[in-house]
Amino acid sequence: MATVRTTPNTLTDDLIQSYRNQGFVKVPGVISREEAEEYRRAAIELQKSMQSLHQGPIFTQLVNAWTESETMRRLTLHPNVGGIAERLAGIPLRLWHDHLLIKQPHNEAATEYHQDFPYWPHGNSRHTLSAWIALVDVPVERGCMTFIPGTQKRNDLRPQDLSDHDDLMELWPELVYSPRVTLPLRAGDCTFHNGLCAHMANSNDTDEPRVAHIIIYMDADTTYTGAKHVVTDPLGLAAGQRLGDSSMFPAVSSMHS
Numbered sequence: 001m002a003t004v005r006t007t008p009n010t011l012t013d014d015l016i017q018s019y020r021n022q023g024f025v026k027v028p029g030v031i032s033r034e035e036a037e038e039y040r041r042a043a044i045e046l047q048k049s050m051q052s053l054h055q056g057p058i059f060t061q062l063v064n065a066w067t068e069s070e071t072m073r074r075l076t077l078h079p080n081v082g083g084i085a086e087r088l089a090g091i092p093l094r095l096w097h098d099h100l101l102i103k104q105p106h107n108e109a110a111t112e113y114h115q116d117f118p119y120w121p122h123g124n125s126r127h128t129l130s131a132w133i134a135l136v137d138v139p140v141e142r143g144c145m146t147f148i149p150g151t152q153k154r155n156d157l158r159p160q161d162l163s164d165h166d167d168l169m170e171l172w173p174e175l176v177y178s179p180r181v182t183l184p185l186r187a188g189d190c191t192f193h194n195g196l197c198a199h200m201a202n203s204n205d206t207d208e209p210r211v212a213h214i215i216i217y218m219d220a221d222t223t224y225t226g227a228k229h230v231v232t233d234p235l236g237l238a239a240g241q242r243l244g245d246s247s248m249f250p251a252v253s254s255m256h257s
């Protein structure tokens with residue numbers, strides 16, 4: 001198997017510092033190209049049996065793919081990815097949920113600017129972050145991610161509509177003039193972003209699907225606020241309960257093989 005280039009042990013202090021200052025970081029090679037190809041095939045297959053949560057052109061969204069496919073389970077519970085996430089966050093983490101986000105060829109729809117954290121029913125949270133893993137090469141034209149550095153410092157906004165080009169900018173007008181960083185990725189590369197860091201992904205203007213697997217991690221001690229959310233609704237949790245009481249949210253520390 002080809003070598004994985006970045007591990008929790010080889011992650012440099014500079015990358016960790018950059019993540020903490022900017023709210024995102026690109027980490028090359030969290031999985032090998034061969035692994036990415038195996039997961040890409042599993043993702044394409046899974047589209048046939050799983051229903052997309054998102055209805056519309058932005059993306060096909062397969063939530064908690066790890067519970068439906070043994071192959072995707074290996075990726076979502078990958079100790080290398082979870083270990084890097086814990087080093088970036090600097091606290092113990094657990095899985096919140098995963099989702100495959102597949103932008104179909106020529107989908108003509110960007111994922112517009114938003115922060116993730118306001119969507120989630122999380123109490124007591126010190127940190128959330130997502131690993132966005134490219135399962136195919138993702139040049140700008142295929143719909144890579146763009147981030148607005150420093151936006152992770154703001155935690156007072158309502159949830160933003162990721163189908164509305166202007167929603168976040170109307171809430172936070174200074175962002176119109178903020179620098180943005182666009183990060184094309186090779187298959188197997190990953191960006192990690194803080195759940196409060198504003199980001200978007202452009203449309204897929206190519207003939208191949210843009211296949212990305214996103215693993216979202218939360219503070220291991222996160223509690224449930226009681227707000228509605230597709231992931232927690234079926235679980236019968238009480239407000240104030242630790243999400244870690246459910247086996248749907250395994251700790252990163254339990255992922256080591």
Ligand SMILES: O=C(O)CCC(=O)C(=O)O
Binds near residue numbers: 059116132200201214
């Ligand atoms: O890949 C996309 O289209 C958007 C991804 C995103 O918003 C996220 O991972 O939080």
